[in-house]
Amino acid sequence: MLTKEEQLDVHLPEHVVLNILCRLPLKSLIRFTCVSKRWRSLIISDPQFANSHFRLAASQLRRNVLISTHPIFISEGTLGTTHTMLPSRFHSLDDNFSVRSLTFPSVPNRDIVVMGSCNGLVVLGKFYRHALVPLGQLYCDYYKTLGIWNPSTGFFRNVPSPSFQIGMIKLTDEKKERHMSCVYYGFGQVSASGDYKFVVIPNFGGFMEVQVFSVRANCWKVVKAPYLSPYRLWSKQWGTYSNGAVHWVSHREPGIFEPSVYAFDLASEEFREMPLPVLSHNEDYVKMTQVRTPVLVGGCLCVMFQDFDECSEFWAMKEYGVAASWVKLFRFNVRDLPDVFAPFFSCYYWDPIFIAEDGTVVIKLHKKKELVRIKCHKEEKPVCTKRYGLEEVPGCKCLFDASLYDETLVSVPE
Structure with a gap:
C-alpha cells in the first residue's frame, strides 16, 4: 500500500510538483500543508521554495x-485610578475589509509594536515609546522581545536587543544631562545579498548614532553617520523601505528649513538626501505643514504633502533617485469627506497606510480608531468606499497601530 507521498511521486515528477506549487496563491498553499509532512515542510520551512x-x-x-491593538484596563480603587496594560492583539484586514485574528507565536506580551515590514516579514518589539531615560541607564532596556514574524505562516525568530553603550559613553564624556527624545527605526532587504537589516537610530538630544542588525550575521553594529541635525526632527519614527533603502522625512520649520528626505542605504550603510518634487506653485512650500513618506506604489517611493487648507497631495518617484521622475498621483481635500474626517481634519490625526496608483488610499484615523478606504480621482471629489472601526472593549481603552504587509511564505533561518 503506497503512502500519500509515494502516490504523489508516482504521478508527478518532483520538479513538476514544485513548479505547480510555486504558482499557487498563498491561501491555497497554507491549506495544502495538511496533504503530507513533506508538503508541510516544503511550504512552511523551505526558504528556497519560499523565495x-x-x-x-x-x-x-x-x-x-x-x-x-494594545488594550489598557482601567479600574477604580480606593487609591485612585489604575491602568493595566493587557497583552497586545493582532488582526489582518484584507482588500474587502474582512478581518481575521492572528495568533502571535511567542508568549503574550504587553505593548508589542510593529517596527518595520518587508516581503511579508514584520519586525516586532516591546518598546516604551514615550519614556525619558536618565543619563547612565542603558537604552537597550527599552527594546524588549525583538523578533521577526511572518503573520501569514506564523514563522517567528528572536532578535537580540541592541546596546547603546557607545552613545552613552560619548554623552558621559561630554558630561551633558540629556534624554533620548526620539527613536527612529526601519527594516528592509539588501537585494544583492538577500540579507535583511533592521536599523535603529536613537536621538540623544543632539547626538544620533545608527545601529544596524544584520539578520544573516545575527549581530548588531554601530555605523558612523554624518551629522544629522537634532533640531529637524523626522516626522515619523517608522522609516519607509524602498529600493534597498529606508527613508525618513524631516519636519519643516517655516522660514528656516525646507523639508529633506533622508535615505539610509542598507547595502552601503550610508545616508544620503533625496530630492523632493517641485510643487505646482512655489508659494505652496510656504503653506505646507506636513511632508511624509507614507507608503509605496508598486515599489516606488511616495511622498505626501498637506497644507493649511487641509489639501493633501500624493507624489511617486518613478525612477529612484531622479528628481525629474516625480509624478503627481492625485490631490484631495479632507473637508470633501466631512463624515469621515470631522472633527479631526488636521494631518496630525490621520495617516495614510496604503496608496495605489488607481487612487485608492487606506487611511488610519487616530482619534476615531478607524481605518477608511477612499477612492480618489484627479478631477473628482474623493469617495469613501469602506470603513472598519476598532471594537470597544468594556472597561478598556485601546491604542492601535496599522501597517502594510504582504502575504508571503518568506522566512529567515537562524
Whole structure:
C-alpha cells in the first residue's frame, strides 16, 4: 500500500510538483500543508521554495493591513485610578475589509509594536515609546522581545536587543544631562545579498548614532553617520523601505528649513538626501505643514504633502533617485469627506497606510480608531468606499497601530 507521498511521486515528477506549487496563491498553499509532512515542510520551512514562490508571485501579492491593538484596563480603587496594560492583539484586514485574528507565536506580551515590514516579514518589539531615560541607564532596556514574524505562516525568530553603550559613553564624556527624545527605526532587504537589516537610530538630544542588525550575521553594529541635525526632527519614527533603502522625512520649520528626505542605504550603510518634487506653485512650500513618506506604489517611493487648507497631495518617484521622475498621483481635500474626517481634519490625526496608483488610499484615523478606504480621482471629489472601526472593549481603552504587509511564505533561518 503506497503512502500519500509515494502516490504523489508516482504521478508527478518532483520538479513538476514544485513548479505547480510555486504558482499557487498563498491561501491555497497554507491549506495544502495538511496533504503530507513533506508538503508541510516544503511550504512552511523551505526558504528556497519560499523565495521561488515570492519571485513568481511578486506582481500578484496580496497586501493586507496588520492591525495591532494594545488594550489598557482601567479600574477604580480606593487609591485612585489604575491602568493595566493587557497583552497586545493582532488582526489582518484584507482588500474587502474582512478581518481575521492572528495568533502571535511567542508568549503574550504587553505593548508589542510593529517596527518595520518587508516581503511579508514584520519586525516586532516591546518598546516604551514615550519614556525619558536618565543619563547612565542603558537604552537597550527599552527594546524588549525583538523578533521577526511572518503573520501569514506564523514563522517567528528572536532578535537580540541592541546596546547603546557607545552613545552613552560619548554623552558621559561630554558630561551633558540629556534624554533620548526620539527613536527612529526601519527594516528592509539588501537585494544583492538577500540579507535583511533592521536599523535603529536613537536621538540623544543632539547626538544620533545608527545601529544596524544584520539578520544573516545575527549581530548588531554601530555605523558612523554624518551629522544629522537634532533640531529637524523626522516626522515619523517608522522609516519607509524602498529600493534597498529606508527613508525618513524631516519636519519643516517655516522660514528656516525646507523639508529633506533622508535615505539610509542598507547595502552601503550610508545616508544620503533625496530630492523632493517641485510643487505646482512655489508659494505652496510656504503653506505646507506636513511632508511624509507614507507608503509605496508598486515599489516606488511616495511622498505626501498637506497644507493649511487641509489639501493633501500624493507624489511617486518613478525612477529612484531622479528628481525629474516625480509624478503627481492625485490631490484631495479632507473637508470633501466631512463624515469621515470631522472633527479631526488636521494631518496630525490621520495617516495614510496604503496608496495605489488607481487612487485608492487606506487611511488610519487616530482619534476615531478607524481605518477608511477612499477612492480618489484627479478631477473628482474623493469617495469613501469602506470603513472598519476598532471594537470597544468594556472597561478598556485601546491604542492601535496599522501597517502594510504582504502575504508571503518568506522566512529567515537562524
